[in-house]
Amino acid sequence: MTEQPYQRTDGPIHGWFSLSYSNYQVLHRTLMQSMPVAWQERMVACLEELRDAYEHIDQPECFEVQAATEHIVNEMGDEQLKQAGITEDWYGGETPPKELTDVEFAAWQAQYETAEPVCYDRDGNELDRHARVLLPAVDPIPHYRHAYIEPRLPDDYPGCESATP
Incomplete structure (x- = not known):
């Protein structure tokens, strides 16, 4: 069976959101900065690439997020x-x-x-x-200034040695 190529609007991100009607994905800082440094570097690179690709689009000044x-x-x-x-x-x-x-x-x-x-x-x-x-x-995840949450990663996960604070 030949895989069909993704269209720009129904690719992996669309699939990741599944059947939800969500327009945003909120990422918890506490959890992200508790991940290994190698993961954080990849994440920051992706976020910067996304930001740079849409510098020409007006963006909201800020968002209000609440649990x-x-x-x-x-x-x-x-x-x-x-x-x-x-x-x-x-x-x-x-x-x-x-x-x-x-x-x-x-x-x-x-x-x-x-x-x-x-x-x-x-x-x-x-x-x-x-x-x-x-x-x-109430948000069950503590504020990033007050917590490090140990991620559960496979033993062979790249960068696991840098997962501790």
Whole structure:
């Protein structure tokens, strides 16, 4: 069987991202600088080559990166929805009149309540109930100034002798 050549947009990087819709890959500095020096040199060379190849393209000044956990909207509890700034509309945009008795409210609710709520993000945009959203989380990897994390590399890995701090 003859291998088909990669197209520029579906090559090894596209394959590495797999079926995700991610637009970025965040690389943890602590882990990268804990790798052997030979690996770090190759990585820096690749990063510099990438930077140099796109010097002619406007780049963002910086990014904000935050550790998070991924959740599906319709599987989230009330506290998670609140943390994500997601509101649910169970009444098709209707608001119950003020001063209803419990019996009157139950009747109003029976009239307007929908089988599934419509969800909105904190900016008022409607969300698909099967959408994935992120909730901030604590980063389990310590800051690079406070940690060296021993990589688990094969014994024959080039440069293993330089893996210790």
